[in-house]
Amino acid sequence: MESAGYIIKGKKIVTVSRLGTIENGALVVLNGKILDLGNWRKLQKRYPSFFVIDYSAYVITPSLVDCHTHLLEFAPSSLYPDLPIDHFDVGKALLLDTLSSGITAVGEQICGHPHFDFSINDYRKAVLNMPLDVSFATTSISIGFEKLAHFTAVTHSKIVEKADLIDPNVVQMIAQASDYPGENIFINATPANFTVDEVPRAGEVIYTLEELKRIVEIYHQCGKRVGVHVAGEYSIKMALDAEVDVLHHAHGITDELIEQASKQHVEIVATPMGGTHLPPNSPEEVLRLVNNNITVSISTDAYLPPYQGNTWLPFKDQTLRGPDVLMLIAHPAMNLLKENNYGENEILALLTANPAALLGRENSFGRLEQGLDANFLVAEGIPGLEITSVESISKVFFRGEKVIDRKKRS
Template sequence: MVKDGIIVDIVDNDLAEKLDAREVIDATGLVVMPGLVDCHTHLCEYATEGVHQVRGKSQKMAAVSNFLDCLKSGVTTIGDHHLGHPVLSTPIHVLKEAARNTVLTIKFATGTCCVGTEPLAYTSSLRPGSILTFDDLDDCHYAKLAAESEFPGENIFITATVANLPSHLVPNGGKRILESEDIFKIVDIFHSLGKKIGAHIEGAENIPLFIDAGGDVIHHGHGAKTEHFDEMAQKNIYLVATPHGGTSNAPNTPEEIYNSLNAGVTTAIATDSYLPVHPEAFGMDKLQIVGPKDFLKICKPTFEYLKQQGMNETECLKMITTNAAKIMGLEAEIGSIKTLKKADIILCKGLPVFDFTDTESIVIVIKDGLIEINKNF
């Protein structure tokens, strides 16, 4: 039962048939589950230029188009990034306003980015449309980023990214660009302002630097070992896995994601949309570029492995619902179908990932109690 966008009660079918409801949705033969949560995307910057080839004011239009693709794919909540872009110059406040005017729940992580070109190219949410230097990123800069950030995404890059570029253009992809002293200082700045902090990291030798500094969320974490997961669990550090790519290292394998969950790490899978598939990604030979419509496809190899290890379907699906919501600080509002939570619900022809990976099998998308997508006309 839904009222004013909130789940107010959950009753059995016999009682439901006797209630005087304004609208009744017949979900016979369908799976009813929470809306999907993608807690790591780049839909407002790199995906607007990469997917739509836009510049200038069209960036905002392209971002909204990407948001609609999410909704059609059953994604009702997004954790997007604003890291600056060498060409695209739309400021964060404009994109936040555009996001507020959609039906989706969208939070933004603001941060700096370092692309592994030669020389290294730095960008920042505070100065979109510009290329910066390392010296531009002082304590005041990080404090302003922390003030703008709405969830712990890729607020900092401990290692340089390959972005969406071919490998020969990013010879410094994976290079460590922040040392322990820098990381401790930046983490302290975020925490002193009451903000959690996330980091883009790859490489077993680099991951402990963020753990030791008391960071909150590791994004990618490619190359992480079992001992890292054990320490992350002890320190309540979360992991956003991208098993299809995102760094120069081979991405998270199903076994590594299992080890993370088994250690007790709150773990989510995210699309990093839009992202080319790494050549060493496990079980994704048929994918090239991953966007919202591919969310279920990138989960399939991992979910199948987890089920083989004895994990049930509900526990697997938490990685793209409950756990992702927790990483974004929204676990009290979304991520599960419970009373007093938002009525963000999808109706599907089967169980996502396990029974299907095509988004057409998500036939109804309900956001805040209203039907926003209905493929059953």
């Protein structure tokens, strides 16, 4: 089908582009790209020889983008700690599970794993020919054990010292290897997936403002934007004063800091399931961010134990959750945006166009628009807004090929 032209007919197409929502719409695909889109009857006449696939009972949307994950490096051993596993085989299986959830692009963090001495090139090779896009953020990381443990993507499984985290040569190597502004720097020590008693120093501030400024300058000199793992008023203020480009988590952000982030055009990756030592992003917080014209992406930080005490999500335990819950954790914020008169295209952008742009792939996917990759979903409703279950996604297309076909049960 990839080389043949075809037309997808839908009940409506939510393009997340300047075209908005097209009722009784159609999508024309040729050679894995979107050739045209618009009113079904007009396109039927314009392309009479193209094969028609009738999904007129369904909504067509861009496929989803999860721009902050830990699927390949940390998830395999976290999910199967007591089993002998092939690390990359498990990682690739997790990516296929991600694909079945309607996600055709992920942003993966490579931090340096204490038990696996893999390089960034090993991870890149592992995902070659996978039917989804993987972008990598190379990082340094500090884990909040009683004795802080520091690692970097370029030193692999070797524990390093704090001084190494600010060494200009190390920072430059990390920056040059990074595809996009993920959590390149952990301003706060992370709890990761450890229990509270194992990481008593989670949340501790690792850098000074001057150190951060020097790191940011190196990234910008390399032509790279920089993202940070950050939570808490003091740390977020320091990140903004250092002129970072993207805040990941930003748990505990205040109205004053939201205003500063807006003025500096800083983007925020919200993780409503958790990811730091503080309570995660609430629906009301996401609304405040969007109201202040901040570009927001919602992500899972998978695989992650949900933050306990989170009142807006249904999880009752700390079982590690993956990308299959992206729509579920995004729904409360997306629904609140709808209640505050945001349109469905603006809202869906938090799971599609915004994270695609964060990955630097806005000219490839994230919207349904002429010339972009034909990455789209055939679903029973708008993902995250009208549907939250992966079972409500009937088909997933990646570069024009149908890669997931979930048959409806009779």
